[in-house]
Amino acid sequence: SQTIHQWPATLVQPVGSPLSLECTVEGTSNPNLYWYRQAAGRGLQLLFYSVGIGQISSEVPQNLSASRPQDRQFILSSKKLLLSDSGFYLCAWTSGVSYNEQFFGPGTRLTVL
Amino acid sequence: AQKITQTQPGMFVQEKEAVTLDCTYDTSDPSYGLFWYKQPSSGEMIFLIYQGSYDQQNATEGRYSLNFQKARKSANLVISASQLGDSAMYFCAMRGGDSSYKLIFGSGTRLLVRP
Numbered sequence: 001s002q003t004i005h006q007w008p009a010t011l012v013q014p015v016g017s018p019l020s021l022e023c024t025v026e027g028t029s030n031p032n033l034y035w036y037r038q039a040a041g042r043g044l045q046l047l048f049y050s051v052g053i054g055q056i057s058s059e060v061p062q063n064l065s066a067s068r069p070q071d072r073q074f075i076l077s078s079k080k081l082l083l084s085d086s087g088f089y090l091c092a093w094t095s096g097v098s099y100n101e102q103f104f105g106p107g108t109r110l111t112v113l
Numbered sequence: 114a115q116k117i118t119q120t121q122p123g124m125f126v127q128e129k130e131a132v133t134l135d136c137t138y139d140t141s142d143p144s145y146g147l148f149w150y151k152q153p154s155s156g157e158m159i160f161l162i163y164q165g166s167y168d169q170q171n172a173t174e175g176r177y178s179l180n181f182q183k184a185r186k187s188a189n190l191v192i193s194a195s196q197l198g199d200s201a202m203y204f205c206a207m208r209g210g211d212s213s214y215k216l217i218f219g220s221g222t223r224l225l226v227r228p
Contacts, residue, residue, distance in 0.1 A: 032214050043204060043218040044158075051213060059215070088156055094214045100146060100165060102208075102216055104158035 002027035006091050006105035013112055019064075019078040021108050023091030026072065031093040033074040034102070035066055038088040050074060086112045115140045117207050119219035126195045127227050133180070134190040134222045136205035142166075144210035147188040149179065152202040152221070161203075164188060192224075200226045 003026045013019060025031055032051050036044040046059045048066035056066050063082060067075045074091055091105040116139040126132035138147065149161040164172045164179045172179040180189040192199055202223050206216040 034215060036218075043220045044206075044216075046215050046217070049213055049215050057213065090158060092158075092216075099208065099214045100163045101160060102148065102214065103160060104150075107156045107158075109156070 002093075002103065004091060004093055004103060004105040006089075006108050008108060009106065010109045011111070013081050013110065015083055015112055016080050019076070019081050019085070019110070021076040021089055021091075021110075023074040023076075023105055024072055025074075025093045028072070028093070028095060030071060031095060033068065034092040034094075035074065035076050036090045036092065036104075038090065038107075040087070044090065048076070081112045083112050086110055115142070115145075115207055115209055115217050117205050117217055117219035119205055119222050121222045122220075123223045123225070125225050125227060126192075126199075128197060129194055131191060131193045132195055132224065134192070134203050134205075134224065136188045136190065136219060138186050138188060138205075138207050140207065140209060142210040146208045147179065147181070148206040148208070148216065149177070149188075149190045150204045150206065151199075152204060154201070158204070162190070195226045197226050197228060200224060 005024045034049045035047040038044050050068045064078050089108045094102040118137045145166045147164045151159040162172050162174045162177045162179050164181045171181050176193045178191045202221045204221045205219040
């Protein structure tokens with residue numbers, strides 16, 4: 001069966017520090033991968049998605065970036081965090097051929113102080 | 114542009130009763146899909162149910178059913194026989210017809226089940 005991992009689970013970082021969040025998927029190959037952010041009490045906003053290795057599409061201009069160095073690995077990064085980057089970051093995957101389901105990881109709660 | 118609207122910020126329901134959570138959508142894609150997710154206080158997003166735009170029948174999954182009214186562009190979630198564990202945030206989402214399969218989410222409805 002498929003499993004999606006995210007780490008760390010929680011993170012407290014000072015303003016201006018770098019960020020690296022990692023997401024890995026097991027039990028599937030060539031998935032579509034997604035990074036969403038959820039502000040407190042809000043819905044999810046799509047940040048990036050990837051349909052293959054090295055292929056990244058950005059949905060919202062910001063100081064975050066994403067990379068997909070391996071088929072089942074998706075990384076969210078920042079060189080300098082802003083206060084507004086605080087939130088709950090969720091990674092998700094969907095099969096490239098089955099479009100009727102999208103599964104989420106457990107999320108990373110980021111607080112920027 | 115695609116848009117999902119959930120107009121109920123919060124809902125109450127008595128245990129064992131049914132509840133309907135509203136969702137309306139807007140898209141120009143002829144092919145699309147509609148999803149419902151549950152988010153308990155732990156934060157995880159739990160997939161509940163899916164409805165494709167060409168599906169003739171309303172989707173059902175256990176106590177969850179999706180009341181799909183294409184002409185009205187609505188995709189309401191019906192939870193039958195509510196349980197205390199159903200208390201959570203519920204999000205409606207839509208994917209378009211392109212191969213990215215990315216989802217657009219509504220703002221959510223917080224459901225509280227009363228004993």
